[in-house]
Amino acid sequence: MKLQILILFSSLIGLSLGAGGGIGGSSGSSAIGSPTETENTRLFKKDQSLLLTCDYNATNVETTWKKNGTEIEPNDHFQIHSNSTLNITSQTESDLGEFSCLIKGPGEEEKYFYLVDLQLHKHLPKSTTVLENDKLKLSCLVEGNPHPNVQWLKDGEALQPDENNTRLVFSANTYNVTNAILLIQPILKSDYGNYVCLISQHSLHLNTTTEVRVKDIYAALWPFLGIVVEVTILCAIIFIYEKRRIKPNLAQADMDDINEQKNAADHSNETEVRQRK
Numbered sequence: 001m002k003l004q005i006l007i008l009f010s011s012l013i014g015l016s017l018g019a020g021g022g023i024g025g026s027s028g029s030s031a032i033g034s035p036t037e038t039e040n041t042r043l044f045k046k047d048q049s050l051l052l053t054c055d056y057n058a059t060n061v062e063t064t065w066k067k068n069g070t071e072i073e074p075n076d077h078f079q080i081h082s083n084s085t086l087n088i089t090s091q092t093e094s095d096l097g098e099f100s101c102l103i104k105g106p107g108e109e110e111k112y113f114y115l116v117d118l119q120l121h122k123h124l125p126k127s128t129t130v131l132e133n134d135k136l137k138l139s140c141l142v143e144g145n146p147h148p149n150v151q152w153l154k155d156g157e158a159l160q161p162d163e164n165n166t167r168l169v170f171s172a173n174t175y176n177v178t179n180a181i182l183l184i185q186p187i188l189k190s191d192y193g194n195y196v197c198l199i200s201q202h203s204l205h206l207n208t209t210t211e212v213r214v215k216d217i218y219a220a221l222w223p224f225l226g227i228v229v230e231v232t233i234l235c236a237i238i239f240i241y242e243k244r245r246i247k248p249n250l251a252q253a254d255m256d257d258i259n260e261q262k263n264a265a266d267h268s269n270e271t272e273v274r275q276r277k
C-alpha cells in the first residue's frame with residue numbers, strides 16, 4: 001500500500017511540473033548581438049585608434065575634416081594625413097558623433113561618417129507564451145550613443161499604436177531608448193506571430209526576434225483535468241487491488257475461526273468426559 005501511494009504522489013508531482021512548464025515558458029536566449037561595422041558607421045572602441053579615409057585613391061591632397069559641423073584642427077588626438085585619412089589616435093566618448101570630409105578640388109563631394117556606440121545586451125527569448133487576455137511585455141535591451149531607432153515588426157509588418165489599436169503601448173527601456181518596450185494588453189488569439197525588434201543607427205542594423213504564442217485559458221486547464229483523471233484512475237486501481245487482496249485473507253480468517261471453535265468444542269467435550277469419569 002505504501003508503495004502505491006508513493007507511485008501516486010510521484011506521478012502527481014511529475015504531472016504538475018509538466019503542466020507548469022507549459023505556461024510562461026520561454027527558451028534560453030542566444031549570444032549577445034553586436035552589429036557589423038560599415039564603412040560609414042563605425043563602432044566605438046574605447047582607447048583604440050580609428051582611421052577614416054575620405055578617398056582610398058587619394059594621395060597628396062588637402063582634406064578638410066569636420067566633427068559635428070566644426071572644422072577639426074589637427075593635433076595629437078586628430079591627425080590628418082595627405083592621403084585624405086583622419087586618424088583619431090585614441091577614441092574617447094567625446095568622439096562619438098558625425099564626421100565629414102571634403103577634399104579640396106573641383107567636383108569633390110562631402111562624405112559623412114558616424115562613430116556610434118551600440119550594444120544589444122540581451123536577445124529576446126526564442127519564444128514567449130502568454131495566456132489569452134493576459135498582457136505581453138517585450139523589452140529590447142539595446143543601448144546606444146546616440147540613441148538608436150527601434151521599430152517593432154509583427155510578421156514583417158510595422159506595429160504602430162493608432163486609434164484602432166489602443167492595446168499597444170510603446171515606452172523607453174532602462175537605457176532611455178524610445179520605443180524599446182512593447183506592451184500589448186489584453187492579448188488576443190490573433191496576437192500570435194513573430195515579433196521583431198528592429199534596431200538601426202545610421203547604416204548599422206540589428207534585430208532580435210521572438211515567437212509569441214497565445215494559450216487560451218482552457219488550454220491551461222487541460223493539464224489540471226489530466227491530473228484529476230489520473231488520480232481517479234489510480235485510486236480506482238488501488239481500491240480494486242486492495243479489495244481483491246483482502247478477500248482471500250478474510251476467507252482464511254473465517255476458516256481459522258471455525259477450526260478454533262471446533263477445537264474449543266472438542267476440548268470442552270473432553271473435559272466434560274473427564275468430569276463424567
Ligand SMILES: *[C@@H]1O[C@H](CO)[C@@H](O)[C@H](O)[C@H]1NC(C)=O
Nearest residue numbers: 039053054055056057058059
Ligand atoms: C580607385 O581607383 C580605381 C581605379 O582608378 C577605381 O576603380 C576605384 O573605384 C577607385 N576607388 C575609390 C574608392 O574611389
Ligand SMILES: *[C@@H]1O[C@H](CO)[C@@H](O)[C@H](O)[C@H]1NC(C)=O
Nearest residue numbers: 051053056081082083084085
Ligand atoms: C594614409 O596614411 C597614413 C599615414 O601614413 C597611414 O597610416 C594610413 O594607413 C594611410 N591610409 C590609406 C587608406 O592608405
Ligand SMILES: *[C@@H]1O[C@H](CO)[C@@H](O)[C@H](O)[C@H]1NC(C)=O
Nearest residue numbers: 159160161162163164165166
Ligand atoms: C480605424 O478604423 C476605421 C474604421 O474601421 C478606419 O476608417 C480608420 O482608417 C482606422 N484608423 C487607422 C489609423 O487605422
Ligand SMILES: *[C@@H]1O[C@H](CO)[C@@H](O)[C@H](O)[C@H]1NC(C)=O
Nearest residue numbers: 153156196198205206207208
Ligand atoms: C535580422 O537580422 C538578420 C541577420 O542579420 C537578417 O538576415 C534579417 O534579414 C534581419 N531581419 C529583418 C526583419 O531585418
